[in-house]
Structures are given as C-alpha cells and as structure tokens.
Amino acid sequence: MRAIAVREFGGPEVLEPTEMPEPELRPGHLRLRTRLAGVNYADIHLREGSYPAPMPTPFVPGNEVLGIAEDGRRYIALSRGGGYAETAVVHRKLAFEVPEGIADHDAIALTLQGNTAWHLLFTDLRVTADDTVLVPAAAGGVGSLAVQLAKHAGAKVIAMASSEDKRRTATALGADAVVDSSTPEGLTDRILEAAGGPVSAALEMTGGDVFHATLAALTPRGRLAVFGAVTGAEGLVPITSLLAGSKAVSGFWLPNLYPSRTHLNDSMSALFAAVADGWLRPLNGPVYKLGQARQAHHDLAARLTSGKVVLDLDR
Incomplete structure (x- = not known):
C-alpha cells in the first residue's frame, strides 16, 4: 500500500512516499480504507521529534483518519500515527461512526481538532x-x-x-x-x-x-x-x-482522554449534533494528495492555511 514514512527526524523533506505491507489487524482494532488523513501541528512536532510522546523512526505519521470499514460503514478515528497511508488500523474505542448527512471533510475536522x-x-x-x-x-x-x-x-x-x-x-x-x-x-x-x-x-x-x-x-x-x-x-x-x-x-x-472513552463519546455526540443542527460549521481548508504531504506540512507551519488541512487518499 502507498504511505508516507518518516525515517529520520527533521524538516518536511524527511516525509518520504513509500510502499509498505498492509498493517496487521490486532484484537480490539478496526481496519479502515483511508479516505482522508488530517494534517495537524502534532504531526509536525512528531516529525521533528518534539512531540510529547515521540515515536521511534521509521514511522507513518497521521493521528486522525476518516475511512471505510470492511462492513462498508464510515468512521473517523484517532490514532498514534499511521494515518498517512491507504489503510489504517485503529483502536475500536477511538473510532466513531459518522452519521448520515455529515460530509467527509466536516467529519475529519471534528476528530482531533x-x-x-x-x-x-x-x-x-x-x-x-x-x-x-x-x-x-x-x-x-x-x-x-x-x-x-x-x-x-x-x-x-x-x-x-x-x-x-x-x-x-x-x-x-x-x-x-x-x-x-x-x-x-x-x-x-x-x-x-x-x-x-x-x-x-x-x-x-x-x-x-x-x-x-x-x-x-x-x-x-x-x-x-x-x-x-x-x-x-x-x-x-x-x-x-x-x-x-x-x-x-x-x-x-x-x-490523556483516550484511556476512557466516556469523555470522547460525549464530545463526539455533541459535535455531530451541532453540525447536523447547522450551527457548527467546520472550516474546510486545503486538500493535498498523499504525495504532497511535504507541501502540506510546509504550508501549515508557515501559517499559509486556514481551516482543516487534509490529505485526500482518493486523489
């Protein structure tokens, strides 16, 4: 599968397109075919090695995804890396089914941010x-x-x-x-x-x-x-x-809220309801192809973007 890997810490140039095997499906987890991967400042800090919970290289960045499960249902999910890839394996307690009527880009904006x-x-x-x-x-x-x-x-x-x-x-x-x-x-x-x-x-x-x-x-x-x-x-x-x-x-x-899903259940329910009611309008930002991850990181760090920045895996 196509993915973006970080093989050493550094600037955007360390984001390398690569081919890698499908991630292993572990008990209590869910496999998603990724549609959108969110791009966040956390990804930049992770790439630089300055994140509060650093990951050893090599790794695939991306702490949030929107994707399709094997049963055809649409989910958003939080993760510890792995989002910049065509397939993501996420913990079920950090995956939330997206209600009908909420667009992909709106849903991914609610996930981490x-x-x-x-x-x-x-x-x-x-x-x-x-x-x-x-x-x-x-x-x-x-x-x-x-x-x-x-x-x-x-x-x-x-x-x-x-x-x-x-x-x-x-x-x-x-x-x-x-x-x-x-x-x-x-x-x-x-x-x-x-x-x-x-x-x-x-x-x-x-x-x-x-x-x-x-x-x-x-x-x-x-x-x-x-x-x-x-x-x-x-x-x-x-x-x-x-x-x-x-x-x-x-x-x-x-x-710090991940171990107990209760807090996230409450906030996700409220956020989905707010978007469905029409008073919360996620601000859709620029969309990049997977191979443009370097550019996405550069633009976000340079404060050239507004709203939710994403990688579109279908492009």
Whole structure:
C-alpha cells in the first residue's frame, strides 16, 4: 500500500512516499480504507521529534483518519500515527461512526481538532455565558471551531488572527471582536482594547512572548489553557504574576482522554449534533494528495492555511 514514512527526524523533506505491507489487524482494532488523513501541528512536532510522546523512526505519521470499514460503514478515528497511508488500523474505542448527512471533510475536522476545542472550552476551562474568551489562530482548525462553540455557549469571543483575511473569517464565524496577532509587540494592549478589558478565559498555543501577552490580558482569577507551543519557545511561567492575579494556567493534551472513552463519546455526540443542527460549521481548508504531504506540512507551519488541512487518499 502507498504511505508516507518518516525515517529520520527533521524538516518536511524527511516525509518520504513509500510502499509498505498492509498493517496487521490486532484484537480490539478496526481496519479502515483511508479516505482522508488530517494534517495537524502534532504531526509536525512528531516529525521533528518534539512531540510529547515521540515515536521511534521509521514511522507513518497521521493521528486522525476518516475511512471505510470492511462492513462498508464510515468512521473517523484517532490514532498514534499511521494515518498517512491507504489503510489504517485503529483502536475500536477511538473510532466513531459518522452519521448520515455529515460530509467527509466536516467529519475529519471534528476528530482531533473538534474534540480538542470542545474539551479545552468545556472540560478544562469550563466556559459559560459569563466568560469573555480569547481564541488564538481563530481561522485555524481548532480556533475556528472554538470560536463557534464558545459563542454558542453564550460567551463573548475575542478572536486573534495574523492576517486581514483570517480576521474577516473569524468575524464571519461569530467572533465579537478580532485582534491582529501578527506580532507580539503590544499584543496585550490590543487584546484589552478589543475585549473592553481583561478576558476571563483564554486558549494559548504559540508560546514565548505570545504566552506572556495572553497571561497579562487575563482578569484576576482568569484561566489559561495551553495546548501547544508552535514557536517551540519554552520559558518559565511567571509565578509572581499567577499569585498576584490568582490566575490559573493548565496544560491540555487530548490523548490523556483516550484511556476512557466516556469523555470522547460525549464530545463526539455533541459535535455531530451541532453540525447536523447547522450551527457548527467546520472550516474546510486545503486538500493535498498523499504525495504532497511535504507541501502540506510546509504550508501549515508557515501559517499559509486556514481551516482543516487534509490529505485526500482518493486523489
């Protein structure tokens, strides 16, 4: 079967098209003929060797797929690698049948990024209608869904995006105000101006100066959920700032919810229902062929994409 392999850690050039045997079907698992494989920042970190749960090389990247089971039913599934291939073997407890009427591209957007947005807002931050929520990368896969989910919950939503086009997209998704996040200089002031004061809850996935600017924009007793560090910049959390403002900073990594399917069952049911009801509209991004995985990684890392980025195995 056709697949993309990483034989050594590095840049996009290490993504190599290859032929390999069909993966073995293990007990408790499901074999899917892959239609779509999601492309995420997690794949980039995995390729670079900086993922929280690194994999030894060689491996096939891709932590989410949409595919057809041997009985003809359509599933989305979360996995630990293996998605960039014509056939994927996934654990049954991390596979969810896609309801009729939900398009393939919409369903794959809900898999990793939809679940992440849902649990960041409602499991970690416990957002309610009383909150003002700051959403970064609001035209991206997680951000575009988080804007809509938070708005539907009644919160005031302040969206950040790095370009005028992306800020217009965030407004169209329902954001109450938008902030230019193209540079960290003066970012706290721009957030406070857009929000009309401090925000009570915020998502963060950039790291470095953007993390500190976001933390500074939090109200006393505000909550900040960190789910990535795109810049790769690590720094000390300013303890004095946390104490002075009674602020809370938490980390979130979706795979920590995998051992118990209960949380994912709840979020998947809610996400499917929201799309079926029409108020949640996944933002479909660019579609690449399997052999264009290098380009997909380059474009995502360079922030040239909006919405859900996928590899189409049928192309």
